[in-house]
Amino acid sequence: MSKRIISMIMCAVMAFSAAALTGCGDDSSSAESTAKSASADKSVDVSAVADKLFNDIEYKDQLVELSEDKVEAVTGISKDKFKTAKVYRGSGATAEEIDCFEAVDEDAAKEIYDSLSDYIEKQKDRYADYAPAELDKLGKAVIVQNGRYVFLSVSDDDAKAKDIIG
Numbered sequence: 001m002s003k004r005i006i007s008m009i010m011c012a013v014m015a016f017s018a019a020a021l022t023g024c025g026d027d028s029s030s031a032e033s034t035a036k037s038a039s040a041d042k043s044v045d046v047s048a049v050a051d052k053l054f055n056d057i058e059y060k061d062q063l064v065e066l067s068e069d070k071v072e073a074v075t076g077i078s079k080d081k082f083k084t085a086k087v088y089r090g091s092g093a094t095a096e097e098i099d100c101f102e103a104v105d106e107d108a109a110k111e112i113y114d115s116l117s118d119y120i121e122k123q124k125d126r127y128a129d130y131a132p133a134e135l136d137k138l139g140k141a142v143i144v145q146n147g148r149y150v151f152l153s154v155s156d157d158d159a160k161a162k163d164i165i166g
Helices: 003-021 046-056 068-075 106-130 132-139 158-165
Strands: 034-036 082-089 097-103 142-146 149-154
Touching: 046 082, 046 097, 046 149, 046 158, 068 082, 068 106, 097 106, 106 132, 106 142, 106 149, 142 158, 149 158
Parallel strands: 034 142
Antiparallel strands: 082 097, 097 149, 142 149
């Protein structure tokens, strides 16, 4: 292997290890993403949705819930953009994860949605050399904005994730 490839692999391993230490963190052009509009008065329990995704979908990796104070550090999504969040991340060996947010308003939700969409694209680049088998999951990532709520699920069961998120 060339020094460049070895260096890239080592960087990826270090990045995933750092995420784990901080709390553990297909042909769909925009990762099967969907943006929906909902009335502002419809309330969703993001914690319940995240837990249902966690419990009803089989994951290869062991996902760990991030404490809410670590969500900003790991996701890069500013705490002032969301009221509540529940995020599960794996070890980095797979691309599997769950991110559920209740944003402060629909504009913030759009920013969170865009941030997660960009993140998935970056993950595709990271996993291309590190674990190419994960590209299928990333290509079928479910990203949904529903009013003030934003959901991301990366798993082998995108159909079930879509059903749970609604």
